[in-house]
Amino acid sequence: MSGDTRFDVWYLFALAGAVLLGAVLPVLPTGAAVSAGAVLATHWNPIGLVGVLIAGAGGAYVGDLIVYAGCRFGGERLAKRVGWLRDNASLDALRDRLAEHEIGVLLTSRLIPGGRVPVLLAAGLAGYRWERFALVDLTASSLWAAVYMAIGLLGYVLFDEPWQGVVAAIVLVMLTTVVSSLVRRARKKSSDPK
Numbered sequence: 686m687s688g689d690t691r692f693d694v695w696y697l698f699a700l701a702g703a704v705l706l707g708a709v710l711p712v713l714p715t716g717a718a719v720s721a722g723a724v725l726a727t728h729w730n731p732i733g734l735v736g737v738l739i740a741g742a743g744g745a746y747v748g749d750l751i752v753y754a755g756c757r758f759g760g761e762r763l764a765k766r767v768g769w770l771r772d773n774a775s776l777d778a779l780r781d782r783l784a785e786h787e788i789g790v791l792l793t794s795r796l797i798p799g800g801r802v803p804v805l806l807a808a809g810l811a812g813y814r815w816e817r818f819a820l821v822d823l824t825a826s827s828l829w830a831a832v833y834m835a836i837g838l839l840g841y842v843l844f845d846e847p848w849q850g851v852v853a854a855i856v857l858v859m860l861t862t863v864v865s866s867l868v869r870r871a872r873k874k875s876s877d878p879k
Contacts, residue, residue: 696722697736701744708748711802715745716833720857723837734834741830742823745795749805749822756809783807788821795825796832 700722707713719741726733783790783804794804808818840853 693730694736696725697733697740700737701740704741704744705748705751708745708801709751715741716798716829716836719830719833720837720840723834724841724853727838727841737837738827738830738834741833742827745829746823746826749795749801749826750819752802752805753809753815753818753822756806757812757815783811783813787813787817791818791821792825792828795822795829 700718703713703718704715707715707718719737722737722741723734726737790804791808794800807813836857840849840857843849844853
């Protein structure tokens with residue numbers, strides 16, 4: 686990736702590290718980081734999009750494996766200590782859904798903002814098979830990175846300057862997160878018994 690010094694392999698390592706950290710401690714906007722990376726890669730080194738996909742998916746995958754292993758081997762106590770587990774009632778419902786539609790739930794949980802950690806908890810605490818999880822999550826992490834890259838590419842198409850595309854990508858990711866949260870709350874309200 687020697688096309689432009691503003692976008693090189695070190696950026697991809699930083700991106701993978703940021704996504705990994707955000708996957709383990711969900712405080713960083715990892716989707717926005719991948720979207721911004723896609724904008725920058727497209728402006729400065731289009732072949733770097735492959736690197737952004739690999740870095741984003743790789744960081745997400747390794748982070749998910751760490752969270753899953755922590756839940757699987759550290760149990761509920763570790764999950765509560767780290768702050769991954771807050772609501773036991775919804776965890777039981779997720780375990781049931783995971784048992785009924787395992788692959789669909791694991792794939793979509795990565796795409797729904799705020800949906801990944803509860804599903805990883807349910808899978809880890811319920812003893813979901815490690816090999817199966819690793820395989821399905823590889824697909825989910827790759828799909829997740831591709832979706833957020835597409836959001837970044839939309840920002841690139843809409844604006845001429847890289848900073849404008851990055852801001853647009855971040856705003857699109859934030860809007861997606863807010864809309865998803867509102868939809869989830871509305872569904873929860875409508876399904877709660879009166």
